[in-house]
Each structure stands twice: as structure tokens, then as C-alpha cells.
Amino acid sequence: MTIVYPLTRHARLxxxxxxxxxxxxxxxxxxxxxxxxxxxxxxxxxxFNLCDDRYRFTVAFAAALVRQQISxxxxxxxxxxxxxxxxxxxxxxxxxxxxxxxxQMPAFAYPDHNxxxxxxxxxxxxxxxxxAVTLFTSxxxxxxxxxxxxxxxLVRSSIAAGNSLGVDRLRGATVIGTVPQQHSYGIESTVMLxxxxxxxxxxxxxxxxxxxxxxxxxxxxxxIIITTPVHxxxxxTESGQMPNADLIVSATAxxxxxxxxxxxxxxxxxxxxxYGCSEAGAVAVRRTVENDEWCxxxxxxxxxxxxxxxxxxxxxxxEVMLNDVIELHSASRFHLHGRLADLVNIAGKRTSLAHLxxxxxxxxxxxxxxxxxxxxxxxxxxxxxxxxxxxDLTADTIxxxxxxxxxxxxxxxxxxxxxxLPRNVLGKLSREAVDQLADRKAV
Numbered sequence: 001m002t003i004v005y006p007l008t009r010h011a012r013l014x015x016x017x018x019x020x021x022x023x024x025x026x027x028x029x030x031x032x033x034x035x036x037x038x039x040x041x042x043x044x045x046x047x048f049n050l051c052d053d054r055y056r057f058t059v060a061f062a063a064a065l066v067r068q069q070i071s072x073x074x075x076x077x078x079x080x081x082x083x084x085x086x087x088x089x090x091x092x093x094x095x096x097x098x099x100x101x102x103x104q105m106p107a108f109a110y111p112d113h114n115x116x117x118x119x120x121x122x123x124x125x126x127x128x129x130x131x132a133v134t135l136f137t138s139x140x141x142x143x144x145x146x147x148x149x150x151x152x153x154l155v156r157s158s159i160a161a162g163n164s165l166g167v168d169r170l171r172g173a174t175v176i177g178t179v180p181q182q183h184s185y186g187i188e189s190t191v192m193l194x195x196x197x198x199x200x201x202x203x204x205x206x207x208x209x210x211x212x213x214x215x216x217x218x219x220x221x222x223x224i225i226i227t228t229p230v231h232x233x234x235x236x237t238e239s240g241q242m243p244n245a246d247l248i249v250s251a252t253a254x255x256x257x258x259x260x261x262x263x264x265x266x267x268x269x270x271x272x273x274x275y276g277c278s279e280a281g282a283v284a285v286r287r288t289v290e291n292d293e294w295c296x297x298x299x300x301x302x303x304x305x306x307x308x309x310x311x312x313x314x315x316x317x318x319e320v321m322l323n324d325v326i327e328l329h330s331a332s333r334f335h336l337h338g339r340l341a342d343l344v345n346i347a348g349k350r351t352s353l354a355h356l357x358x359x360x361x362x363x364x365x366x367x368x369x370x371x372x373x374x375x376x377x378x379x380x381x382x383x384x385x386x387x388x389x390x391x392d393l394t395a396d397t398i399x400x401x402x403x404x405x406x407x408x409x410x411x412x413x414x415x416x417x418x419x420x421l422p423r424n425v426l427g428k429l430s431r432e433a434v435d436q437l438a439d440r441k442a443v
Contacts, residue, residue: 003128005155007031007062010198013121017194018055018201019174019219025055031120038063041095042108046070046134048086048094048101049182050077055203056097056110057181058191061133065126065151071133073182075144076424079103085136085144128152135184135278147184147278149317154281156299157315158192161282164297165272167197167224170246174200174219177226178212180425181205184278185251189226199224207425209235213242216267222246225267229255230368230427232263237367245269251276252426254336254354256362260288275336279320280311284334296332304328308340325352344373344384346409359405360386365393368421370429371412372438386412387437389420 010017013028025033037059041047047064049071051057064071072089074081079102086092086105093106100107126132132151136144167173177190194201206215212235216223224247227235232250235242236259245267250260251274260271275294276282283302284294296302300313302322309326312319325337338352353371360369369388388398395415402411422433 004125038066045091157281173222217243242266
């Protein structure tokens with residue numbers, strides 16, 4: 001017997017599904033928009049969904065499911081990334097809502113007027129095993145790698161993560177995301193969370209701190225903010241009273257307890273972190289102000305062997321190895337100690353770049369900073385360097401603060417003061433960007 005899952009789990013067709021730039025959209029109108037767009041999409045097997053507007057992205061994503069097309073989710077829209085991915089897919093086109101793809105390829109513009117004559121009255125459902133999306137890693141440790149996800153795995157992951165986040169107590173909440181929906185965290189925590197938990201999707205992706213604050217303030221309560229540590233830190237630099245939220249969710253990098261405490265206080269809302277990856281989706285959650293231990297979402301479990309740590313469960317497409325250093329306490333509880341690729345061994349002493357970055361960014365006055373492990377020098381030794389954004393501090397002041405926090409073997413030489421780190425829209429630093437930064441400063 002084939003298992004099928006509905007496109008949405010809203011209770012009524014006249015429930016509000018989304019807030020767009022023009023008006024609230026009911027579930028019935030959303031389904032009609034999906035049907036209309038599906039009828040006009042080109043005949044291809046794959047598509048780049050490049051829509052910036054989150055509502056239009058969701059309509060295009062659902063229309064592609066109706067047509068049994070697989071949505072490719074590039075980590076960025078740059079020509080290099082798009083061309084690299086497109087080389088592996090022959091039957092491919094792009095859908096966009098204003099900005100065509102940066103490479104030459106078949107492109108379809110989201111129609112300006114996609115209003116239906118008759119509202120939809122039936123709910124589409126899709127088979128558990130139907131291929132839905134191919135997510136690509138961010139490239140923070142190398143080239144973006146593809147991971148195909150079925151519709152069933154997306155649904156199960158979203159339901160499990162939402163239950164662990166407690167969104168059922170916030171039925172009908174407005175979901176506001178500062179993250180792009182093309183990323184695994186973005187599509188799972190904004191689009192899929194709204195679809196599978198009866199929430200209201202907000203069409204915008206506010207970027208600047210003042211825009212984030214204004215967007216949250218204007219949204220109907222209850223409100224859920226989906227964000228990252230970098231975005232959250234930037235927002236909290238703004239002075240004045242923050243609008244009340246009902247839940248803050250952060251992912252893509254571990255959050256410092258100090259930042260979590262400030263965020264909860266300023267927004268008057270609990271903050272929960274998600275640990276996961278493109279390969280496995282959401283794996284675990286924690287409330288940072290209460291505990292630094294992670295707890296697996298329902299149905300997920302970890303195991304370890306001589307190769308590393310493996311994640312499995314109903315929400316995981318197949319058992320996958322995690323690229324992180326994990327201290328496992330049970331099948332469902334663990335501590336996270338950074339990425340395997342970030343391990344540092346100097347003079348017989350071991351640590352991780354994540355640990356060092358945590359202490360660097362905990363220094364008062366540091367707005368952003370990162371440790372970098374360059375290649376070995378001519379003498380065959382390695383020396384860490386750091387890039388720091390701290391307009392009111394000097395390199396000597398930062399070095400003195402680090403001496404009180406980390407082992408002397410890991411003190412960076414040199415510390416480079418810069419205006420901004422080349423982070424992507426998720427707040428991540430790609431391996432290429434870090435290498436270019438190190439090379440440029442070495443000249």
C-alpha cells in the first residue's frame with residue numbers, strides 16, 4: 001500500500017495560509033495558485049526554484065510536486081554555483097520572480113497575475129517516495145554536494161522537528177524567516193513547518209536589522225522567528241525595545257549562551273536551537289539558556305562506531321554519517337564539539353575551530369570573528385590566524401582577552417582587523433571565501 005502525505009495540514013480551506021505583500025492568502029487560494037501554476041510550467045524533469053518571495057517559492061515548489069518535477073536548491077544564485085550544478089542535470093529550467101538566473105538556461109518567470117477563477121476545493125497529496133527536492137550543502141567545507149529528499153522524508157522531518165519545537169501550542173502562528181528558503185534549514189523551518197503544522201507563512205525575507213524588527217512588529221501574533229546566530233547578533237545590536245515574539249529558532253551554527261539569554265530577554269520569547277545538516281535534515285534541538293546538551297527530535301537516533309557518528313530515524317532518508325565531533329551520552333542525547341574538518345592539533349594539543357570561534361566572539365566589542373588554519377609554513381609548522389570585526393578594539397586588546405580564555409598554543413598570529421567577513425546569506429563562510437580572505441591578507 002502506497003503511503004501518501006497531504007500538501008498542507010491546515011484544518012480548513014478558509015484558514016489563512018500566507019501573508020503576502022498585497023493581502024492574506026487562504027489555503028483555498030494557495031491551492032488554486034498551485035494548480036494554475038502547475039498547468040503552465042514547462043515540461044522538464046528538474047528546476048531551479050530561484051523565487052525570492054517565500055510565498056511564490058512555495059507555490060512553485062508545490063506546483064513542481066504536482067508535475068512530478070524535482071526542485072534543485074542551490075546554496076547561492078551565483079553563476080559559478082549555478083553552472084556547476086547545472087552541468088549535472090540535462091533536463092533543467094529555472095523559475096524566478098524577477099531576477100533571471102545568472103547563467104544561460106531555459107527560464108520561466110513567475111506570472112504576475114496567478115489568480116484563479118475558482119478557489120480549490122481538494123487537497124493534493126503526494127506519495128511518500130516521490131522525489132521532491134535535491135538540497136546542496138553550503139560549501140563551507142568544499143564544493144556543494146547534492147542530497148535528494150523524498151516528499152515523505154521532508155514531511156516526517158518537519159512534523160518531528162515542529163513537535164520538538166512545540167509549535168502545536170502556537171497554532172496559526174506567523175512564521176518569519178531571515179534565512180533563504182533554498183537552504184535545507186530554510187525550506188524545512190519556514191516552508192515545510194508552515195505546510196505541515198497549520199502555520200501562516202510570511203512572504204518576506206527581511207535582511208537588515210531594522211527590517212527584521214519592523215517585519216516582526218507588523219506580523220499578526222503569535223509569531224515565530226526563524227533565524228541564524230549571525231542574523232540574531234546583528235538584530236540585537238539595534239537599541240530600543242524589540243517586538244514580542246512567541247518562539248525564536250536558530251540554526252546553522254552553535255549559539256553562545258550569552259546571545260541566547262539576550263535574545264530571549266529582548267524578544268520576550270524562548271529560543272530553541274536546531275542541530276542538523278543537508279544530509280539528514282533536523283536531528284536535535286536544545287534550549288540554549290537551559291542546557292548545552294542536545295536532544296534528538298522524535299524518531300531520530302544516533303550511534304557511533306569506528307568510522308564516526310551516524311544518524312538514523314523516520315525523518316532521515318537513509319542512515320548518514322555526521323561530519324561533526326560528537327560526545328554521545330545515549331542514542332538521543334549528546335554534546336557537540338565542532339566539525340571534523342575543524343579539528344586543530346598544535347604542539348600535541350587538540351581543539352576545534354568552533355571552540356576557538358566561540359571564545360573569540362564572546363569578547364565584548366567583537367561583532368564578528370573567525371579563526372583560520374592556513375597551510376603549513378616553510379618550517380613545516382602551523383600557526384592559526386584570526387579575522388576580526390571589532391571597530392572599537394585593537395588586535396593587541398583582542399589577543400590579551402584570548403590569552404585569558406584559550407591555551408597559548410592556539411593564540412592567533414596574526415590577528416587581522418577587517419570591516420566585514422564575507423558571509424553568505426545564511427551567515428556561513430565558504431571554504432573558498434576563507435581561503436581567498438587568507439590569501440588576500442597574506443599579500
